[in-house]
Amino acid sequence: MTRTEINDIIVNEIKKVLENDTVELNAETVIQDIPEWDSLNNVDLEMTLETECGIDFEVGEFEELKTLADMIDTVKKKVN
């Protein structure tokens, strides 16, 4: 799995749960700071990554990841 693929999964999921195609996202975006983002959206994103990438997050692990880049790094490590 490449970084771009993981990035696409994350970006698409964020747009999907927020029902908002225009939200601006880049590697340094802090997920919690996205307007309207809440804990429910966060679980959505976590579980989507788990199913689509075939990985498992430990309890509390996902909350540690602040930016898109953090998420991509962690997922990449788990996939390989």
Place this chain on the structure above:
Amino acid sequence: MLFNSNEFIFLFLPIAFALYFFLNAKVSILAGKVWIILASLFFYSWWNINYLPLIVLSILVNFFISQALMKEPKAKKSYLLLGLAFNIGLLGYFKYMDFFIKNFNWGFGTDVPLLHLALPLAISFYTLQQIAYLVDSYGGLVKEKNFLDYTIFVTFFPQLIAGPIVHHKEMMPQFASLENKIINHKNIATGIFIFSIGLFKKVVIADSFAKWANLGYANVDVLNLIEAWATSLSYTFQLYFDFSGYTDMAIGAALLFNIKLPQNFNSPYKATGLIDFWNRWHMTLTRFITTYIYKPFLKSLGKISFEKAMIATIFTMFIAGLWHGAAWTFVIFGILHGLAIAVNHYWKRSKIGMPHWLAWFITFNFLNFSFIIFRAENMDTALSMFKTMFAGEIVLYEKFGAYLGFLTQYGIEFGDVFQHIKGQAQTVAYILLAFIIVLAMKNSTYFKDHFTSSKYTLAATLIMFIVAVSMASKFTEFLYFNF
């Protein structure tokens, strides 16, 4: 020892502080750590030394199970279950046993005697923090394994009794850091400033509201309509200023030791929805229940769906309610909040707009009503309060009688409006001022983050500190000590 007592402010805190930095500088870091643990355990034992063995046992058992779990990956699941059983068992026995027996007796018509155990101080807080450490050890997320740092993480006196509910990952590195062992003047100035804000909130604001709230709840049956509203609002404000005042004092006291505790409040009464509220109120509890209850529960339900998420939310808030105390009022409080959060999510999905002021108005009133259930001794008292708030007798100020006397034909009376809660014009002024403070002002986290030493901040600190200390004649306990 309460944060607002003279023995804490003028003896314990200065001595704990001075010796800590003296030992760090002149003896060793190890001595500093041992000192802060002993000081914290002394602070804890000041109330009741009988519960000291319990907290020590809890620390030892949790630490050794966590270490064993990390050393023997094959048996880690058994260790985790053993640890969880120990923590939940301890909390269950001391906090919920009588509640369970009472309901058992009621349900089965039996007569099992109650145990009448006093709730060991802080047990709800230190148990949660250690469960997080245990679960993270299981998940391989624990890096800090130093026993002394772990013990300080659990016992550090500023946050020991009523939070903020700290996480080992944010605390243990701070206790291990060498940089934090050197006196930092900016932290001391900021710490004293924030401590003074908290002391003022507690002594001057919360304790004033406490008088009216306590009298009101003690005399529910005789209140008039305006008194009932004043009582419920007084409690709503008391709860916020009491708990956030306590938190400010904790954050300030910890800063003296160069330790940064997490933010616990972010102007919660500005919230315009229940999701928003729980992201602003007791934030460290929300963080804990989201990570360690809500998510694992939701994941255990299989493929995620909106409906399942709502069920998980209501379940989580039910647990959060019960965490506050062993009574049906807390259970109902939790479930109501769970339902309200679910309604909030449905509304958000519907994309129907709502004016900002209306969203605030609905949220604040929901909170005010739910805090009646939270405060009342039982549901009868709560229902009686609701009834009076909407259908109680209306009494207006005597002086208004001259102009509005014709209203008597509609059953409205004129007299001493606040006689049952011993309030007067001051009560109205306090409620209005409290609204202004919680809605229009920046909060203490903002002041902490923007603190600079100047003659103005010095003057503000001194005024708040002196007023609060001179008014603190009798030390009322903090509400969250009961949870």
